[in-house]
Amino acid sequence: MTSSSSVRQAREALGNRLREIRKDAGLTARELASRAGWHESKCSRIEHGRTSPADDDLRTWAHLCGAEGQAADLIATARNIEGAYVEWRRMERSGLKHAQESVLPLWERTRNFRAYSSWLIPGPFQTRAYIEALLRAIRDRRTVPDDVAAAVQVRVNKQRILHEGRHQFAVVLEESTLRHRIGGAETMSGQLGHLLSLATLPNVSLGVIPMEADRSALWPVEDFWIFDDAQVNVELVSAFLTITQPNEVRAYDETFARMIELAVYGPHAHALITRAIDSLE
Structure with a gap:
């Protein structure tokens, strides 16, 4: 692409x-x-x-x-x-810290966040250990300057929006996201426990699509974030994609709405997360 x-x-x-x-x-x-x-x-x-x-x-x-x-x-x-299609090698040529900082204005002005993930726990919900493991892997795979420690701190600092202002988060995860091990069993156990605690926040809606859900009409797609109703960001293998065309933003909005219908919430979602934690043992 x-x-x-x-x-x-x-x-x-x-x-x-x-x-x-x-x-x-x-x-x-x-x-x-x-x-x-x-x-x-x-x-x-x-x-x-x-x-x-x-x-x-x-x-x-x-x-x-x-x-x-x-x-x-x-x-x-x-x-x-x-600027709508930016290759990772261009965005990260000066290091991972710059790439993390580049999205801060967008995150600070957004009020309603919607995210779908089939591979990774979304950034604001990640623990420091999970972030470190993830960014180290990106550093090694893409051969970028080694500023992982600084980049981790930027991402951790960004998580303040979970607790400040009037930001609302609606997140839908594939159950497989809970099973993809990033950083080993101990890191994943801490990450999943952290996810359980964040799900109790009043401004967070966390849904999980069970692996046994019927996907005949809608199968897993690329990970994406919707910022208010104005912009969608998609992470591809080779690039970072920004979508602002109204008809395409609506397409992601409609897809997210259908993902919500497939997901389970509350005790049912917590049970899936707990099951994933137990599987680490």
């Missing part, structure tokens, strides 16, 4: 906007390319969303079309599009 449909649609929308600016200026694509000193196919590639325009391309486009006042907005739009 090299791009999401939301990134592709956003590029096409920017291309349509640039086409309108060109046509309003009375220029053909060939004329604009000639005046800019570009290959004649460049305008077409940009307008169809096949090529991402550089900042200088957009400044030149706006200047030649007599739309200098739109240049700054066009550049901001293009940068936002490119």
